[in-house]
Every structure is written in structure tokens, then in C-alpha cells.
Amino acid sequence: MQLKVNKTNLKAMLTTASCALLGSTANASTEESWQFDTAIMHYAEVDRVSATEAIIAGTKTFNNDEVLNLKVTIDALTGASPNGATAQPTPQTFTRPSGNGQYTVNAGDTPLDDTFHDTRVQLTGQWTQPLLKDYIVSVGGNFSKEYDYMSASLNGNVARDFNKKNTTLSAGMSFAYDVIEPEGGIPKPLSAMVVGDADDPNFEDDFNKTRIGSDESKSTIDLLFGVTQVINRQMIVQLNYSYSTVSGYMTDPFKIISSVNHNGEAQAYLYENRPDERTKHAFFGQTKYHFDSGILDASYRFMTDNWQIDSHTFDFRYLIPFTNGHFIEPHFRMYTQSAAEFYQPFIAQDEAKPNFVSADYRIGELDTYTVGLKYGMPMGDGNNLSFRLEYYHQTPKSNGIQAIGVLKEVELYEEVDAIIAQVTYSF
Amino acid sequence: MKVVNIYKRLVTLSLVCSAVGLSGCTSLGVEPWERDLLAKKEMALTSAPIDASLDDHIYFSKEATSGGRSFGGGGCGCN
Incomplete structure (x- = not known):
């Protein structure tokens, strides 16, 4: 019973908080129409990054079918991320992106920068309402801030129902503006990392010569067109086309590429x-297809861009309900991408420097898969509790560039394993 | 490259088929009283929006593709 009292109090508290945000007063009817979803998720890579993300989302449905969604997301990131350099048969020393200090990587290890530590807060709001007959419009915004990064976006959507609401056409647009302000500034593209005696009085001057400013920005315009069709009593289909154009700074200021000699030894x-x-x-x-035994959710995405990255994503979930209201949902996801045209695992020292180059495996040739299971149960009063556990595996691959010299002896494409664990409670 | 071209053709073909299929949409669908299964929360296209937004954030920061289901957007400097 104590648990139930606490739950009620929590909901009342959140309702009051939401009403305060909206400038309205809480009363019996508004209290009943808020629905909250909360979740905590932990993402952990073996020996690399781990992140914990907490979400609280409130949905209020008004009498005339207007819907307000508010969401707060907080995440904390910590751990080590590949800096882009190749492994070597000897230990390697790197200067931290901030210019404050250095770190050394053991022989044979993929170089990881262990200085990642960030906390992000994100606020999202979306207002959706019917308009005229058969139209639904929606507008929303998003603001996210972390120590060295800010993102703000606005979006608008319109949808129209046809054919007894069996067909829906929709169109949407989103504009996002992002600013990055890394500690230590923006590195000069293709300049060599200063790696020397960090205590040398000239070190700071030398480091500053590799910097071109304190911040950079990018803007993103997304267009989304969709059609949703009810096929029959058991089946619904959605098809979307989206166009996205990004303009501005897309370089990762924390990533480097090894410049190697004819024997594959890093020179810079x-x-x-x-x-x-x-x-x-x-x-x-x-x-989505409603079978007698469960519900299949299957999707496919093809993406192509002018960086020459093509990707295919397959996603399958099958929800199996039990008679007591519990359910399990196995999940399988498969993803494959080709490399960006400027991706290279390393640069040969005696070749002309390309204009654009990145050794970030995330824009190289990459296959990934995810397997997972979700288990959910009703908790009474329409409340639900669910647990999700998933395993994510990444297999970076060569895009055809042959390893030379000592690079043949080290692992250039290290696989990554991660676990995703999540608890969700809706009330 | 050849494989990519084949994929592109397949996607074009499937879009053309879908467009042709959709022109016959009026023969598809259900009457309002036949929506018992479709009206279930689990039958919504995005039936677990919290899971979807957490997944989007993970894959956005670990792979070179984002969006498709909804806007790809910006959002974080995640590594």
C-alpha cells in the first residue's frame, strides 16, 4: 500500500510541476489526463564509453483531442573513445584535445582518448491538434545543452486523412542549429598534433598554432514526406521519404588520423x-501485422548521401502477449553501411594530403547488429513496467585500403561490444 | 559500387510498386467498426516512443545514418 501512496504522490507532484510550466492550475480533470513515461537506460561498451540516460515524458490529452508532449532527458557520458589513430607495435603518446596534458596508449592497442566526460540536458515539446476536417497539425521544439555542445531545433508537420482514415499523407519540416565549442578550441584541419614535452614553456604556443577558433556551427534542414495505409483489420504500412541537408562544421574536432611512413610507422x-x-x-x-499469437513490427531503411555513404537497416520486433497481461518482445536489428569517400584508416606520409580525410570508423565501412528482449507487465491502474536488455555488436571493416608494414601486425578494425539495459515505468 | 547500384534499383522499383499500389488504396482499409485490433496501443507505428528515442540517440552517435522514421536532426556532440 505504501508503494501505491508514493506513486500517487509522484504523479500529483509531476502534474503540479507540469501545470506550473504551463501556467495553469491543477484540478481533478487535468490530473487524470496526464500520462507519464519514465525510463532509465544504461549503455556500456566493453573498455570504452558508457552512458546513462534518464527520461521523463508527460503527455496531456485535452478534451478536443489536442495533445501536448513534454520531455526532459538527462544523460551522462564517460569513458574512452577511439581517437582515430591506428594501433602500433610500440606505445604511442597523444596530446589531449584540450591541450592540457597527454596520454599514452600501449603497443598493439587501438588508441582511445579517455577524457570523455559530459552531461547533457535535453528539453523537448510538441503540440499536436486536429485542424479543419481530416487534418492534424503538429509543431514542436527541442533544446539540448552539454558542456561543449548546444543544439536547438523547431519542427512542423501536417497530416491529412483520406478514405475513412485508412490513408494518411503527411509532410513535415525541421530546422536544427548546432554549436560546438570544444575545450582547447577548434583544431586547424590537417595540422599535426603537437606531441612533445607538455612542460616545455613553448608547448602552449605550439599547441595554439594548431587552433583556428573557439567554436563552429552547423545547420540542418530536414524534410519528411510520408504515407500511412491501413491494409486490412490486421495490417498497417508506412512509407517515408526524407531529405536532409546539413551545412557547416561536421568535422569531429577530437579525431585524428595517423600519417605513416612506408613501413606503416606513425610519424605524425x-x-x-x-x-x-x-x-x-x-x-x-x-x-505492423497483428497475428493471433502476437504483433510483428518490421521496418527497413535505405539511406544514401553525397559523402558516398549508403546504408541499409533492418529491424524486427515480435510482441508476444500472455493471458495475464505480461508480454515479451524479442528484437533483432541489422545495419550495414559503405564508407564515406574521404574515409581512410591512415595516410601515407609521402602522398599528397587530401582536402578531406577522416579515420573515424563510424563513417567507414561498418556492419552492426543488435539482439534484445523486452519484458513488460501491467502494475494495476493502467500503469506498466518493462525491462529491456540488448546486445549491440559493431564490426568495422576495411574499405579496400591495404595495410602496410607494421600495420599488418596490428588490429586496424577492432570490433565493439555493448550492452543496453533499460527500465521503463509508465503511469 | 555494383552492389550499391543494384540496391538503388531495388529501392526505386519498390517505390514505384508502392506508388502503383497506393493508387489502389481506396480498395484497401477497413470500416470504422473493424478497427478493434488497429486501435490497440501496441499496433501504433511507434508503439514505444521512449525506446525509439533512446535507440535513435545510440545509433545516431554510433553509425553514419539517422532519421527515416522521423527527423534525423542534430542533437548532440556524442562520441
């Missing part, structure tokens, strides 16, 4: 440089 580490325009086209198809 150059800061990467990516193009400042990217245009993406994505085609997304999804179907």
Missing part, C-alpha cells in the same frame, strides 16, 4: 577534416 597525427555540406536521402518502410 593529423587533425581530420570533413566536407561542410552533406545531403542525405532516406527511404523508410514499416509494417
